[in-house]
Amino acid sequence: MSTYIETEPSFVPVQTRSERPTSYDPADFDAPTGREVDWKFSDVARLSPLFEDADGDPQAIDYEIEPEAFVQAPLAPGQAPRGEAFHPEDLPSAIAWKRTAEALHLVIPAGLETQEPVRVSIRGLGAQLRGHAHLVIEAQERSRAIVVLEHTGSARFAENVEVLVRDHAALTLITVQEWEDDAIHASAHQAVIGTGASLKHVVVSLGGAVVRVNPSVRLAGEHSEAQLLGAYFADAGQHLESQVYVYHEGRNTKGRVLYKGALQGASAHTVWIGDVLIGRDAVGTDSYEQNRNLVLTDGARADSVPNLEIETGDIEGAGHASATGRFDDEQLFYLQSRGITEEEARRLVVRGFLLEIVQQIGVESLAERLAQAIEAELSGGAS
Amino acid sequence: MSVLEIRDLQTTVETEQGTKQILRGVDLTVKTGEIHAIMGPNGSGKSTLAYTIAGHPKYTVTGGTITLDGEDVLAMTVDERARAGLFLAMQYPVEIPGVTNTNFLRTAKTAIDGEAPSIRTWSKDVKEAMTRLRMDSSFAARNVNEGFSGGEKKRNEILQLELLKPRFAVLDETDSGLDVDALKIVSEGVNRAHEATDLGILLITHYTRILRYIKPDFVHVFVAGKVAEEGGPDLAERLEEEGYDRYQVAESAADGADALNVG
Numbered sequence A: 001m002s003t004y005i006e007t008e009p010s011f012v013p014v015q016t017r018s019e020r021p022t023s024y025d026p027a028d029f030d031a032p033t034g035r036e037v038d039w040k041f042s043d044v045a046r047l048s049p050l051f052e053d054a055d056g057d058p059q060a061i062d063y064e065i066e067p068e069a070f071v072q073a074p075l076a077p078g079q080a081p082r083g084e085a086f087h088p089e090d091l092p093s094a095i096a097w098k099r100t101a102e103a104l105h106l107v108i109p110a111g112l113e114t115q116e117p118v119r120v121s122i123r124g125l126g127a128q129l130r131g132h133a134h135l136v137i138e139a140q141e142r143s144r145a146i147v148v149l150e151h152t153g154s155a156r157f158a159e160n161v162e163v164l165v166r167d168h169a170a171l172t173l174i175t176v177q178e179w180e181d182d183a184i185h186a187s188a189h190q191a192v193i194g195t196g197a198s199l200k201h202v203v204v205s206l207g208g209a210v211v212r213v214n215p216s217v218r219l220a221g222e223h224s225e226a227q228l229l230g231a232y233f234a235d236a237g238q239h240l241e242s243q244v245y246v247y248h249e250g251r252n253t254k255g256r257v258l259y260k261g262a263l264q265g266a267s268a269h270t271v272w273i274g275d276v277l278i279g280r281d282a283v284g285t286d287s288y289e290q291n292r293n294l295v296l297t298d299g300a301r302a303d304s305v306p307n308l309e310i311e312t313g314d315i316e317g318a319g320h321a322s323a324t325g326r327f328d329d330e331q332l333f334y335l336q337s338r339g340i341t342e343e344e345a346r347r348l349v350v351r352g353f354l355l356e357i358v359q360q361i362g363v364e365s366l367a368e369r370l371a372q373a374i375e376a377e378l379s380g381g382a383s
Numbered sequence B: 001m002s003v004l005e006i007r008d009l010q011t012t013v014e015t016e017q018g019t020k021q022i023l024r025g026v027d028l029t030v031k032t033g034e035i036h037a038i039m040g041p042n043g044s045g046k047s048t049l050a051y052t053i054a055g056h057p058k059y060t061v062t063g064g065t066i067t068l069d070g071e072d073v074l075a076m077t078v079d080e081r082a083r084a085g086l087f088l089a090m091q092y093p094v095e096i097p098g099v100t101n102t103n104f105l106r107t108a109k110t111a112i113d114g115e116a117p118s119i120r121t122w123s124k125d126v127k128e129a130m131t132r133l134r135m136d137s138s139f140a141a142r143n144v145n146e147g148f149s150g151g152e153k154k155r156n157e158i159l160q161l162e163l164l165k166p167r168f169a170v171l172d173e174t175d176s177g178l179d180v181d182a183l184k185i186v187s188e189g190v191n192r193a194h195e196a197t198d199l200g201i202l203l204i205t206h207y208t209r210i211l212r213y214i215k216p217d218f219v220h221v222f223v224a225g226k227v228a229e230e231g232g233p234d235l236a237e238r239l240e241e242e243g244y245d246r247y248q249v250a251e252s253a254a255d256g257a258d259a260l261n262v263g
């Protein structure tokens, strides 16, 4: 028995992700109106403070990095490797590029393997404060590390994350959005993956008024791999969005995308747009993307748009799936028939649904904390 | 002693063609410790009866009663029925992604008993019950029924039966899809539950083979949504030889009468 009502994608973008214009100059982008392909489902009105090309407030964001050993001297715009993999695709991203004079530069040295995650705490100090950031995370050859970006507090925050995974390195990058209710957050992640290298990228969005995290991964090197995971829980009035892009450029690359979301409450809104491009030379590509949403109450809306572009016929496999559904009555019945109340049965089912992602994070303490945060969301507590 | 009493039960289901009546006046009384076998042709309504007792929302009761020691079962929610002591081992157990068997069993046990089981004895109880049912310990950490084979799902149902200790259990084709060894193992589980708690059992089956392990006190022939004949264990043997032809004739006659009434 299927849990979901399979739905056909409601709309196919006229412009593919690979054709999106990029520029480092905010003046090259018009302010979004909501008619554009990449803003069509977005909450443009509430994101509009991020369309203003102005300096950030000096005290908007508090950063804490642990351990500090991996922090290098900051990078000015144009100072390598800043900009090696990053090309702003929209206005907030171009503004964040331009307005960040000193980009945080994290380097995992060649050959180094660390178990202990590198924690970057990003705390917003006020809902009315404007913050910009550009982060460059570089995993040098044959290194192995986990980096966690934790967003809390509140701010109007435009953020770029540039990720360089050098040959044969393995990086896990987790970004957690546990903002307060009034935070506005637009984030662009752009990663390039070298030969035999891999990236596990995880987006967990629970808090914030409007959160838009758009990861883009270029599988450039031969035998490079990316696993992109996402879990989100939207409450009443929340807008949580992810536009995911995987570009298979090199030969024999592998891409896996799985985003799962739960929605609860009036006007809870989630957006997932998943684009996959299998380039001309990307023979042997193995690619799959899927998005699953569980709509828990009336009045919530999940938009889900998968899109697959294939420029070579010689591939291993490629597919996509998108499904948005309500509770599976059979699952609820089964649990209730064992004495479990309806309310608790629902909690178990949703928790299980999202835990599939959380269980794959690979950082025990974080997974546990996030499981609890999801639990709190479910009992309608903190957001 | 407890009594589960079903009187003149009538149930409908919504189909694309409209409302369809499935149960047409079921009468059945099961007392503590009794084992009742229900046999009948495909589509006669056996699973519908099982689901109606458990309270599946798909089925609407349009007439009759179900009581447990005089309490109105039909007025109870699904979980209330389970807490009142009713259990259904399903023909097709449901998969619950992301919920481990361990977590599920403990949650269910806590719900049924009204308090959390003692941590120490509980995990021992679970482990022992699994060993007796020849379930590998890895099934504890796996998600409920997810990726289980048909036979493994059935064992998992009986595991719950043994751990949750209901007063009455409906076993819907628990024997279907089991190999000969598994049939024996699962039957032993049912018999253990029967002996340990004087469980009353409604055993739905197509085959007399399971009745060699689980000895019924009564056999009911279920045809066209109601009990067509009742007897002792020997009735099962006769059905195995003769099939249901005898009853089907009567059924088409009844259908004809229905059609006339409607016309």
Ligand SMILES: Nc1ncnc2c1ncn2[C@@H]1O[C@H](COP(=O)(O)OP(=O)(O)OP(=O)(O)O)[C@@H](O)[C@H]1O
Binding pocket: B013, B014, B015, B020, B022, B040, B041, B042, B043, B044, B045, B046, B047, B048, B049, B058, B091
């Ligand atoms: N949701 C439904 N929609 C349409 N018809 C249904 C539905 N549920 C049950 N029925 C019909 O009701 C009748 C009885 O079904 P039920 O599953 O109770 O039979 P059964 O006696 O358990 O059969 P089997 O021996 O094959 O398990 C069948 O004709 C079935 O098709």
Ligand SMILES: [Mg+2]
Binding pocket: B046, B047, B048, B091, B172, B173
């Ligand atoms: Mg059946």
